[in-house]
Amino acid sequence: MTVHSAVEEHLSEIDCMECKGLTVSQVYKRFGEQVALDGISFQVASGEIVAVLGPSGCGKSTLLGVIAGLEKPERGEVCWDGASLNGVAPHRRGFGLMFQDYALFPHQDVYENVAFGLRMTGYSTENMRARVEQVLELVGLPGFPRRDVNTLSGGEAQRIALARSLAPAPRLLMLDEPLGALDRALRERLMLELGEILRNSRQTAIYVTHDQEEAFAVADRIVLMNAGRVLQVGAPAELYRHPASVFAARFLGMSNMLPGRQLSSAQGDFIETPLGVFPLSARQKAGQSGSCTVLLRPDAIMLNSAGACQFQGIVQRISFRGGNSRVFVEANDLQLEFEFPSSMVLPAPQQIVTLSFEPEQALQVFDVSSQ
Amino acid sequence: MRSLAARLKSVAKHVAPMLRGDKGSRYWLLWAAPLAFLGLFYFYPLLKITAVSFGRGQSGVVAPFVEFLATPSLWKILGFTIWQAALSTGLTLLFGLPGAYLLARYHLPGRNLILAMTGVSFVLPTLVVAAAFNALLGPRGWVNLLLMQLFSLNQPPLHFVNTFGAILVAHVFYNTTIILRVVGDFWAHLDPRLGQAARVLGANGWQTLRRVTLPLLAPAIVSAALLVFIFDFTSFGVALVLGGPRFATLEVEIYNQTVSLFNLPLAAVLSLIQLGCTLTLMVMYTRLNARLARPLSLRPRAYTQHRLIGWRRQLLAWSYLAALLGLLTLPLVGLATRSLARIELLPTGIAFHPTLEYYRELTVNRFNALFYVSPLTSVAISLGYALTTVALALVLGLPAAWALTNRRQAASSQVFEPLLMLPLGTSAVTLGLGFIVALDRPPLDLRASPLLIPLAHTLVAFPFVVRSLTPALSSIKPRLRQAAALLGANPAQVFRFIDLPLIGRALFVAAIFAFTISLGEFGATALVARPEYPTLPVMIYRFISQPGAMNYGKALALSVILSMITAAGMLAIERFRIADIGEF
Numbered sequence: 001m002t003v004h005s006a007v008e009e010h011l012s013e014i015d016c017m018e019c020k021g022l023t024v025s026q027v028y029k030r031f032g033e034q035v036a037l038d039g040i041s042f043q044v045a046s047g048e049i050v051a052v053l054g055p056s057g058c059g060k061s062t063l064l065g066v067i068a069g070l071e072k073p074e075r076g077e078v079c080w081d082g083a084s085l086n087g088v089a090p091h092r093r094g095f096g097l098m099f100q101d102y103a104l105f106p107h108q109d110v111y112e113n114v115a116f117g118l119r120m121t122g123y124s125t126e127n128m129r130a131r132v133e134q135v136l137e138l139v140g141l142p143g144f145p146r147r148d149v150n151t152l153s154g155g156e157a158q159r160i161a162l163a164r165s166l167a168p169a170p171r172l173l174m175l176d177e178p179l180g181a182l183d184r185a186l187r188e189r190l191m192l193e194l195g196e197i198l199r200n201s202r203q204t205a206i207y208v209t210h211d212q213e214e215a216f217a218v219a220d221r222i223v224l225m226n227a228g229r230v231l232q233v234g235a236p237a238e239l240y241r242h243p244a245s246v247f248a249a250r251f252l253g254m255s256n257m258l259p260g261r262q263l264s265s266a267q268g269d270f271i272e273t274p275l276g277v278f279p280l281s282a283r284q285k286a287g288q289s290g291s292c293t294v295l296l297r298p299d300a301i302m303l304n305s306a307g308a309c310q311f312q313g314i315v316q317r318i319s320f321r322g323g324n325s326r327v328f329v330e331a332n333d334l335q336l337e338f339e340f341p342s343s344m345v346l347p348a349p350q351q352i353v354t355l356s357f358e359p360e361q362a363l364q365v366f367d368v369s370s371q
Numbered sequence: 372m373r374s375l376a377a378r379l380k381s382v383a384k385h386v387a388p389m390l391r392g393d394k395g396s397r398y399w400l401l402w403a404a405p406l407a408f409l410g411l412f413y414f415y416p417l418l419k420i421t422a423v424s425f426g427r428g429q430s431g432v433v434a435p436f437v438e439f440l441a442t443p444s445l446w447k448i449l450g451f452t453i454w455q456a457a458l459s460t461g462l463t464l465l466f467g468l469p470g471a472y473l474l475a476r477y478h479l480p481g482r483n484l485i486l487a488m489t490g491v492s493f494v495l496p497t498l499v500v501a502a503a504f505n506a507l508l509g510p511r512g513w514v515n516l517l518l519m520q521l522f523s524l525n526q527p528p529l530h531f532v533n534t535f536g537a538i539l540v541a542h543v544f545y546n547t548t549i550i551l552r553v554v555g556d557f558w559a560h561l562d563p564r565l566g567q568a569a570r571v572l573g574a575n576g577w578q579t580l581r582r583v584t585l586p587l588l589a590p591a592i593v594s595a596a597l598l599v600f601i602f603d604f605t606s607f608g609v610a611l612v613l614g615g616p617r618f619a620t621l622e623v624e625i626y627n628q629t630v631s632l633f634n635l636p637l638a639a640v641l642s643l644i645q646l647g648c649t650l651t652l653m654v655m656y657t658r659l660n661a662r663l664a665r666p667l668s669l670r671p672r673a674y675t676q677h678r679l680i681g682w683r684r685q686l687l688a689w690s691y692l693a694a695l696l697g698l699l700t701l702p703l704v705g706l707a708t709r710s711l712a713r714i715e716l717l718p719t720g721i722a723f724h725p726t727l728e729y730y731r732e733l734t735v736n737r738f739n740a741l742f743y744v745s746p747l748t749s750v751a752i753s754l755g756y757a758l759t760t761v762a763l764a765l766v767l768g769l770p771a772a773w774a775l776t777n778r779r780q781a782a783s784s785q786v787f788e789p790l791l792m793l794p795l796g797t798s799a800v801t802l803g804l805g806f807i808v809a810l811d812r813p814p815l816d817l818r819a820s821p822l823l824i825p826l827a828h829t830l831v832a833f834p835f836v837v838r839s840l841t842p843a844l845s846s847i848k849p850r851l852r853q854a855a856a857l858l859g860a861n862p863a864q865v866f867r868f869i870d871l872p873l874i875g876r877a878l879f880v881a882a883i884f885a886f887t888i889s890l891g892e893f894g895a896t897a898l899v900a901r902p903e904y905p906t907l908p909v910m911i912y913r914f915i916s917q918p919g920a921m922n923y924g925k926a927l928a929l930s931v932i933l934s935m936i937t938a939a940g941m942l943a944i945e946r947f948r949i950a951d952i953g954e955f
Contacts (some may be wrong), residue, residue, distance in 0.1 A: 070853050090856040091864075097857045103850035107872045117858030168859060233900070 417803025497608025
C-alpha cells in the first residue's frame with residue numbers, strides 16, 4: 001500500500017458521530033470565485049496538538065475562521081465530541097484563538113487582557129486573580145499584570161496573548177502563526193517553550209504555520225495543506241520520511257526531483273534515471289510501470305563512494321549555513337543540492353565529485369498522478 | 372476611479388442578498404434611522420425647494436430663472452461669491468501652510484496649546500467673530516479709538532467694516548485651523564525618509580519640496596482647500612455683518628430674498644444654484660483626490676518630528692507663530708476688553724471707563740416690553756437646543772459611522788458616504804429655507820415644534836459627528852472583536868467592553884462638536900427661529916442691528932458669553948483628541 005492511498009483511507013474513515021475531540025468533515029468555503037477550502041477533513045483528538053502546515057494563502061487562516069465560527073462554510077461540518085457546531089456563535093463554542101498579530105486589547109492592561117475571558121464566563125474576582133497569576137506563571141511572565149500592553153516587546157506580547165487564550169481553559173486552542181511576527185532567535189526559543197506549555201497544560205490545540213520546523217517541533221501530528229486541500233496527515237517523522245507527493249516533498253525542503261521510468265524484469269524492479277539505473281524494493285514501487293518522478297533525498301547522500309549506487313557531478317557552488325553547508329552539484333544536466341555538516345572536508349567549486357547512496361533509503365518514487 | 376455604473380452594480384449585488392434577509396440585514400438596519408432622517412429633513416425639503424422654484428407663480432416654471440438671468444445684480448453676486456471664496460482660500464493656504472509645516476515637522480513646546488487656540492476661532496459663531504473684528508477694527512473699535520486719541524481726530528480713520536478686506540481677513544481667521552489640522556496632521560505622519568531619499572539622490576531643498584513633498588501632500592492640501600472654499604463660498608454671518616450691503620454673498624442674498632422681500636421662488640432658485648456649485652466642487656474633489664492619492668505608509672509623530680535648531684530658524688518660526696496667534700487672538704481680546712469698557716467721546720479726547728454695565732443690562736427689561744425675552748433666557752434656550760442636538764446627532768451619527776466602517780460592506784458605504792456629507796456642502800440658509808417650505812403642513816407641521824431648531828442644527832452637525840466617529844471606529848481592528856468573541860463575549864459584551872471604551876473619546880469629541888455647532892449656528896436659525904425663542908446668535912444679531920452704544924455693548928457682552936462657552940468646549944476637544952496614529 002502506498003502512503004498516498006493510506007491518506008485516502010484515513011480521510012474516508014472520518015465520521016462525526018463516533019469521535020472525541022474535533023472533527024472537520026468535507027468543509028468547503030469560497031470567497032467570490034476563489035475557492036479557499038476545497039473539501040477539508042481531519043480530526044484532532046482530545047489532548048492532541050495538530051499542526052496545520054502549508055504555504056501562505058493555502059487556506060489555513062480561513063480554516064481556523066471556520067472552526068472558530070468567524071466564517072461560515074458553504075458545505076461541510078465542524079463537530080465537537082460528535083455534536084455539530086454549525087450555527088453555533090463563536091462565543092458559545094468554548095474555543096480559543098490566538099491571532100497572528102495577538103490582537104491584545106489596547107485599552108486594557110495585561111491583567112485585564114488575560115482576565116477578559118474569565119470575566120465573560122463569570123469568574124469571581126478571587127478565582128480570576130488566582131487563574132491570571134497561574135497562567136502568567138505558566139507563560140513565564142509572573143509579576144506582569146499591571147503593565148500597559150502597548151509597551152510590551154514582541155516576545156512579551158506573544159506570551160500575554162498565549163496566556164489570555166489559555167486562561168479560560170478552552171476546549172480547543174487554535175494558534176494562527178503564533179511566532180510569525182518574531183525574529184529568528186526568539187522564534188526558535190519560543191517554539192520549544194510553546195510546545196512544552198501546551199503539553200504541560202494538556203491543551204488540545206491546532207497550530208497553524210507555514211514553517212515546517214515549527215510544525216515538527218510543536219505538533220503530535222501534522223496536516224499538510226495546499227490550495228484548500230489536505231495533502232497528507234501524519235506524525236512529523238512519518239511525514240518527513242514518506243512525503244506523499246512531489247509537492248509535499250518540495251514543501252518539506254527536498255528538491256532533488258529526477259525524471260524516471262520504472263522497469264520490471266526477472267531480476268526485480270528498477271528505476272531508470274539520468275543518473276543511472278537503480279534497483280527498487282517492492283515497498284518503493286509506485287503504481288504502474290512507466291514514467292514517474294524520483295526523489296533523491298538530500299540527507300541520504302554520502303560524499304564518497306561507500307554507497308551501493310554512485311554517480312559523478314561537478315560542484316557548482318557551496319552555501320555555508322552555519323552547522324550545515326548546502327552543496328549544489330550539476331550531474332548529467334540536473335541541478336541537485338545536498339546538505340553536509342560544515343565540519344566535513346567539503347569539495348571546492350568546479351571540482352568533480354563522486355556521490356553515493358543506498359537506494360533503499362535515498363530514493364522515493366512518485367507516480368505521475370501524485371504530482 | 373470606478374465608474375458610477377460599476378459602483379451601483381456592486382451595490383445591487385450587495386443589496387440583493389440583504390433583501391432576502393441574509394446576515395447583512397443588520398447592516399441595513401443601522402442605516403434605517405440616519406437615512407430616514409436625511410430623507411425627511413434634508414432631501415425632502417430640498418425637493419420642496421425645487422418644486423417651489425419650478426412650480427409657483429402665474430408666469431410658470433421658468434419665471435424665477437428668467438428673473439435670475441435678467442437681473443445683472445444677481446449675476447454679480449454669484450461672481451463675487453466665487454471670487455471672494457477663491458481669494459480667501461488662497462490667502463488661507465498662504466497663511467496656513469507654513470504653520471502646517473512647522474507643527475508637522477518640529478517638536479514645538481506648547482504645540483497642543485497652539486492648535487487648541489487656532490481651533491477656538493474655527494468653532495466660534497460667525498456673529499461672535501464679526502463682533503470681535505468690530506470691537507478691534509470697527510468704527511468704535513480699539514484701533515480706531517486709539518488712533519483718534521493719538522492724532523486728535525473726530526472721525527475713525529480706519530475703514531475696515533463694510534470692506535472687502537474685512538471679509539477676507541475674517542475668512543482667514545476662521546479657516547486657517549483647517550489647513551493646520553488637515554495638512555499638518557497628514558504632513559506629521561508622512562515618512563521623512565521619502566524626502567531624505569530625494570536629498571540623497573541629489574535634490575536640493577526646493578526640488579525636494581516641489582517634486583516629492585508637495586505631490587505627496589497634494590491630497591491633503593486639496594481636501595483642506597476644498598473645505599475652506601466651501602465654507603467661504605457659503606459664508607453668511609461674516610458677509611452679513613462685516614461685508615455690509617455692498618458685499619453680499621449668495622447666502623446673504625438668499626436670506627434677503629426670503630426675509631426682506633418674501634421672494635421665495637427666487638430664493639429657491641438661488642439656493643439651487645448654490646447647491647449645484649458645491650455639488651460640482653465635491654464631485655471634482657472626489658475625482659481629483661482619487662487621482663492624487665497614493666498609498667502611503669504613515670509614521671507616528673515621534674518618528675517624524677525634530678527639534679527646532681538654530682537661532683535664525685527659531686526666530687523665523689516664532690515670529691510666524693506670533694503673527695498667527697496674533698491674528699487669531701487679538702480680535703477676541705479686543706472683544707473681551709471692549710465689552711468691559713464704556714467709551715465717551717469728549718471734545719478734549721476720549722474717555723475710557725471700565726464697566727460691567729453691559730453685562731448687568733442683559734438682565735434688565737428697560738422698556739417694560741410686553742413680549743420681552745431676557746438675553747439671559749436666550750442662553751438657556753441655546754443650551755437646551757444644543758443638548759437636544761447632541762442627543763439627536765449622536766443617536767443618528769453613531770449607527771451611520773458604524774455602518775460606514777463595516778469592511779464587508781465597503782462598496783455600499785462608498786455610495787452612502789458622500790450622501791452623508793452633503794449637508795456640509797449645503798448652505799445653512801438653504802437648509803432653513805427648506806424647513807420653512809417643507810415642514811409647514813401635517814403630518815410634518817413642525818413650525819411650532821421646539822424640535823425644529825435642534826433638527827436643523829443636527830443636520831449641520833451630523834457630518835461632523837460622523838467624521839469624528841469613523842476614524843475611531845475603523846481603527847478598531849476586527850481582530851479585537853473576534854478575539855473578544857472567542858474569549859466568550861456575546862455581541863453586547865463585545866460592544867460594551869471593546870468598542871465603547873475604544874471610541875469613548877471620539878464620542879465625547881463628537882458630542883462637543885455637535886454642542887458648539889448648535890450653539891453658534893446662525894444661518895438656518897435666523898430663518899426658522901421663532902421670535903419668542905431666540906438663540907444666543909439671534910439675540911446678538913438683534914442687538915447688533917439696533918443703534919446705540921448700549922445695544923452694541925450688550926451684543927459684545929453676549930458674544931463674550933457665547934465665545935467662552937464654545938471655547939471651553941473646544942479646549943475639552945483638544946484634551947480628549949483621539950490618540951496619534953500608531954499609538955493604538
